[in-house]
Amino acid sequence: MALSLWTRLPILVFIAMAAMQPGSVAADEDPLQDFCVMGQQLHVNGFSCKDPAQVQASDFASSVLQNPGNTSNALGVAVTPANVLTFRGLNTQGISAARIDFAPNGLKAPHFHPRAAEILFLAQGTLLVGFVTSTPDNKLFAQTINAGELFIFPRGLVHFQLNVGDCKALAFSAFNSQNQGTSHVADALFASNPPINDAVLEKALQLSAEDVQRLRSLISKT
Known part of the structure; x- marks a missing residue:
């Protein structure tokens, strides 16, 4: 279009x-992943960089939208x-x-x-x-x-x-x-992997066991 x-x-x-971002301050960098557990090997909070000598103008253009x-x-x-x-x-x-x-x-x-x-x-x-x-x-x-x-x-x-x-x-x-x-509320509650314990959803949302199963089935299809 x-x-x-x-x-x-x-x-x-x-x-x-x-x-436009405010000036730098003395603080941790914002996380770019859901979590980053410390380990023995180096795993950056983000992605590695391409060799500058290999960078082309096309790397800064996209038709994805x-x-x-x-x-x-x-x-x-x-x-x-x-x-x-x-x-x-x-x-x-x-x-x-x-x-x-x-x-x-x-x-x-x-x-x-x-x-x-x-x-x-x-x-x-x-x-x-x-x-x-x-x-x-x-x-x-x-x-x-x-x-x-x-x-x-x-x-x-x-x-x-x-x-x-x-x-x-x-x-x-x-x-x-x-x-x-992006975290969708319905998916997080009813389509997590593995599933959240039914008792948690029943008590937190005041639902019956049948309601929980019905919503799990409905949201998994959506």
């Missing part, structure tokens, strides 16, 4: 803004990531992006990014977006946004995006991490 100049310019601007994703699934959404795993030129730059295609009524289910804040630019359509705070009152901040508008999701907070328009929607997100990580 070719993007108009009107669409491309704001995307470039907000990705550049997301890349050019084409729409397949939204023919239960949630009606497709996320195409442009992170260090799909665009090697991002390594050590502390930034990544993603394309999100929504079918009508498509949902990016509640999830969070443990290593990055997210800024979303809506290129076309209408989305209901929101996040929930980590404070005791679990305050919800939600708003309907239209094409050309931005919304920010703070780092580590559960958030969602729902297409509430009559047609497809297209959004682009930028993250202040080369590998932001």
